[in-house]
Amino acid sequence: MLEPASGAASGSPDTIEFDHVPETDQAFENALAKARDGERLSVEDGVALITTGSDVDGIDTDRKERVLEAADRRRAEVVGEEVTFVANLNNNVTTACNTGCLFCNFKDTAANFESDSNVDHAGFTKTLDESREVVRDAVDRGVSEVTSVSGLHPGLALDDEHHEILRSFDNPASDVNYKPPEQYETPPGTYIEQMRAMSVGGVHLHSMTPEEAYHANRGTDRSYETVYRRLADAGLDSAPGTAAEILVDEVRDVICPGKIDTGEWIAAMEGAVAAGLPVTATMMYGHVENERHRVLHLDRIRRLQDRTGAITEFVPLSFIYQQTPLYERGIVSGGASDAEDELLIAVSRLFLDNVDHIQSSWVKFGDEKGLKLLNCGADDFMGTILSEEITKRAGGSYGEFRSFADYVDMISAIGRVPVERSMDYEECRRLDPDANPVGPVLGPRADGTPLLS
Numbered sequence: 001m002l003e004p005a006s007g008a009a010s011g012s013p014d015t016i017e018f019d020h021v022p023e024t025d026q027a028f029e030n031a032l033a034k035a036r037d038g039e040r041l042s043v044e045d046g047v048a049l050i051t052t053g054s055d056v057d058g059i060d061t062d063r064k065e066r067v068l069e070a071a072d073r074r075r076a077e078v079v080g081e082e083v084t085f086v087a088n089l090n091n092n093v094t095t096a097c098n099t100g101c102l103f104c105n106f107k108d109t110a111a112n113f114e115s116d117s118n119v120d121h122a123g124f125t126k127t128l129d130e131s132r133e134v135v136r137d138a139v140d141r142g143v144s145e146v147t148s149v150s151g152l153h154p155g156l157a158l159d160d161e162h163h164e165i166l167r168s169f170d171n172p173a174s175d176v177n178y179k180p181p182e183q184y185e186t187p188p189g190t191y192i193e194q195m196r197a198m199s200v201g202g203v204h205l206h207s208m209t210p211e212e213a214y215h216a217n218r219g220t221d222r223s224y225e226t227v228y229r230r231l232a233d234a235g236l237d238s239a240p241g242t243a244a245e246i247l248v249d250e251v252r253d254v255i256c257p258g259k260i261d262t263g264e265w266i267a268a269m270e271g272a273v274a275a276g277l278p279v280t281a282t283m284m285y286g287h288v289e290n291e292r293h294r295v296l297h298l299d300r301i302r303r304l305q306d307r308t309g310a311i312t313e314f315v316p317l318s319f320i321y322q323q324t325p326l327y328e329r330g331i332v333s334g335g336a337s338d339a340e341d342e343l344l345i346a347v348s349r350l351f352l353d354n355v356d357h358i359q360s361s362w363v364k365f366g367d368e369k370g371l372k373l374l375n376c377g378a379d380d381f382m383g384t385i386l387s388e389e390i391t392k393r394a395g396g397s398y399g400e401f402r403s404f405a406d407y408v409d410m411i412s413a414i415g416r417v418p419v420e421r422s423m424d425y426e427e428c429r430r431l432d433p434d435a436n437p438v439g440p441v442l443g444p445r446a447d448g449t450p451l452l453s
Contacts, residue, residue: 018250022291028053028063035070035350046295050347059339071346071377078349078356079379083411084421084428087404087440087451088145088206088383089138091131091198094188095123097151098177099211101256102325103245103287110154115185125153125186128197138386139201142439142446145383145423146198148207149242155181158216158227159192166219176219191216192234199235202444204423206280207236210268211243214260224271232275238423239272241281241311246289247297254288255326266304273310278424281311281355285344286319286336287326294344298351305354312424313357313380316344318364341365342376349377357425362402371414380421381407384440384451403450404431404438 024047031048034041041049048054052063096110108123126134135146150156154177157163163180172178181187189197191208198205208216208231217227228239245255247262260268272279281301285294305311319335321327327334336344349358360378362370363385370381386401404420408431411418418431420442427442440446 016254016288018290018293020248020250020290020292020296022047022051023054024048024051024292025054028055032063032066032070035067035074038074038353040353041351043292043295043299046298046347046351047292049350050291050295050343052343059337059343061339064339064343067350068342068346068376071349072375074349075358075377075379081415081417082419082428082430083374083379083381083416084357084419084425085381085402085407086145086383086421086423087143087443087446088147088423089135089143089386091126091134091138091146091148093131093148093150093194094125094153094156095151096125096153096155096184096188098154099152099256099258101259102329102331103255103284103319103321104324108151110151110179113153113184113186114179115183117185125184125188127186128189128193131194132197132200135198135200135203139203139443139445141451142441142443142449143203143384143386143451144440144443144446145204145206147240148194148198148205149209149240150212152177152211152215153184153188154179155184156188156215157181157190158230159190162190162216162220169219177215178219192230195231195234195236204237205235206238206240206423207231208239208272209243210239210241210265210272211260213239213268213271214264224268225274226271228272228275228277232277236277238278238280238312239269241269241279241315244282244297245284246293247283247300248289248293251289251293254331262300266300269304270308273308278310278312279308280313280315281305282315282317283344283348284317284319286340287321287332295347295351298348302352302354305352309354311355313359314348314352314355315359315361316341316348317361318344320364338369341369342373345373345376345378367402367406367410371410374411374414374416381411386451401452403452404440405450407431408433408435408438 024044026044026048031045052060095108096113112119112121166178169175321335326332358378359380360370360373420429439450
């Protein structure tokens with residue numbers, strides 16, 4: 001169990017205190033009985049389950065297994081024996097960012113990208129043509145969905161009108177984190193232009209996190225719905241609920257003080273839904289937060305889903321710590337334990353009674369553990385990805401690609417049914433384990449051949 005932690009980023013988990021603590025008066029047995037009976041769980045119930053009871057030190061192994069069993073049964077009742085995945089590609093446009101999140105090693109200081117900078121760096125900004133070609137090549141191979149999550153480049157604006165608004169500030173760099181795109185060696189284009197560039201051949205475009213939407217809206221009084229409608233007109237099909245981290249501000253104040261707060265994240269998500277877009281929701285856990293923070297996060301996701309009904313899946317992301325400022329500065333000494341990962345997946349399944357799909361991430365957990373989590377309440381196993389930068393830069397070591405043949409072998413090995421899905425789960429195709437070769441068919445140019453030879 002993680003120690004309660006909070007306060008300034010210069011502290012450490014055993015020296016910083018949070019207002020929220022992982023204690024509850026709810027008995028574990030009562031909470032488990034409610035979960036088994038399908039009753040809606042309270043926050044106190046969730047804390048009792050995810051800690052295996054405040055009356056025990058650490059995680060009780062027997063109680064944990066009973067929670068996992070209840071979650072696996074619930075999974076079978078809700079979605080059956082299918083394990084889904086999507087033929088997708090990650091195309092991150094830029095690593096330039098000034099936000100300074102302490103959990104992130106994806107970013108590169110934006111000033112290093114300026115034309116007059118002499119600083120060598122490993123970052124990138126893709127031109128519109130480069131983004132278009134990357135996606136076009138993936139669509140030719142059968143990918144049905146492209147995910148794009150990028151740094152908050154100071155030269156990026158929603159459109160040309162937004163550029164003019166940002167230029168009008170007395171000190172754009174400090175007032176609204178803006179510098180003209182011509183100041184950079186590789187201008188990033190606008191968000192609208194990048195959306196159009198990646199909308200190739202009918203591919204599903206999944207992009208614009210709440211944090212990116214805020215960046216595309218900075219310095220204006222536009223609503224998030226207006227911003228997302230403009231993006232949808234340019235080709236955006238759904239929005240990722242990443243940048244959520246932990247939706248409790250006392251945690252965000254430690255790990256990402258430069259990011260939007262919980263209320264702003266929720267407002268952006270509601271704006272995306274109002275614009276007609278399906279969304280996902282995530283949680284990044286296993287750093288400085290405690291178990292109550294995790295359950296409060298789940299409660300905020302469940303309330304959002306009660307209001308919107310637009311969340312297609314929940315994606316728990318275990319913190320990869322090895323090459324991040326949180327670890328390098330001694331604020332954390334590691335990530336979540338295997339037991340914590342299992343309980344997070346299980347309690348997510350039991351608590352989020354209005355979200356059908358819970359994802360297990362092979363990028364975060366690897367194949368063996370990722371498969372184990374499919375027996376703890378998860379039913380989705382991510383996607384092919386083809387390339388991955390964010391986790392890899394943080395110290396992840398599980399690769400960047402899983403083939404359809406990999407999926408068939410792994411999912412069949414645990415007695416479940418492999419299913420190719422569209423990003424929004426509206427289209428699904430069961431895979432034949434005896435087919436050879438096996439590849440995607442749901443993509444705009446998919447014909448069943450492997451994505452990579």
